[in-house]
Amino acid sequence: MPMQAHEIEALLRETFPDADIQVGGSDGVHMSAVVVDESFRGKNRVQQQRAVYAALKGKMDGSDGELHALALTTKAPE
Amino acid sequence: MTDVNNRIDEIVKAADVVLFMKGTKDMPQCGFSSRVAGVLNYIGLDYSDVNVLADEEIRQGIKDYSDWPTIPQLYVKGEFVGGCDIVTEMTLSGELDTMFEDNGVAFNKDAADKIREANAQ
Numbered sequence A: 001m002p003m004q005a006h007e008i009e010a011l012l013r014e015t016f017p018d019a020d021i022q023v024g025g026s027d028g029v030h031m032s033a034v035v036v037d038e039s040f041r042g043k044n045r046v047q048q049q050r051a052v053y054a055a056l057k058g059k060m061d062g063s064d065g066e067l068h069a070l071a072l073t074t075k076a077p078e
Numbered sequence B: 001m002t003d004v005n006n007r008i009d010e011i012v013k014a015a016d017v018v019l020f021m022k023g024t025k026d027m028p029q030c031g032f033s034s035r036v037a038g039v040l041n042y043i044g045l046d047y048s049d050v051n052v053l054a055d056e057e058i059r060q061g062i063k064d065y066s067d068w069p070t071i072p073q074l075y076v077k078g079e080f081v082g083g084c085d086i087v088t089e090m091t092l093s094g095e096l097d098t099m100f101e102d103n104g105v106a107f108n109k110d111a112a113d114k115i116r117e118a119n120a121q
Helices: A005-015 A046-055 B004-013 B031-042 B055-068 B084-094 B096-102 B107-121
Strands: A020-024 A031-035 A069-075 B015-023 B048-051 B075-076 B077-081
Touching: A005 A020, A005 A031, A005 A046, A031 A046, A031 B084, A046 A069, A046 B015, A046 B084, A069 B084, B004 B015, B004 B048, B004 B055, B015 B031, B031 B084, B031 B107, B084 B096, B084 B107, B096 B107
Parallel strands: A031 A069, B015 B048
Antiparallel strands: A020 A031, B015 B075, B075 B077
């Protein structure tokens, strides 16, 4: 069952309440997300993106994961 | 450590650069894997490709091993570097070049520059 943009945003918002989050994509399977959050400051890209994948709580990694692909851009606020 | 972890451990330490991907470097079977393999092929990098579609145990095991839910996954000198987004960003920023240079991994610098020129908006 593909995920809608607002569902992804809601899930991310739980972990990143103050972040600037933009979710794109329309087919619910190949989606994109930009997450700008203070918690990323000082972390490298792998650590930042791991935190985002953890926030998605397994929606991605099962073979029946609803979300097949999430193009991710993460950074700390300038 | 489970035996699949041991297997993966050996694989990532057996070559300087290892790419876990869907398909093979010559026949990628997923857009994201194809993009990363494409970059590595274009810059003439010698790397070991592991087709996770041919080995279900590795396909699931690699996600636990690196705590990273998606494929492809790039490893340099046994260290997890990232997936398609990160490798793409690092290619365009030049960090990929620095990482390879720092690890004594040979590649074609002009080709890497060409990728950046082609992507410079």
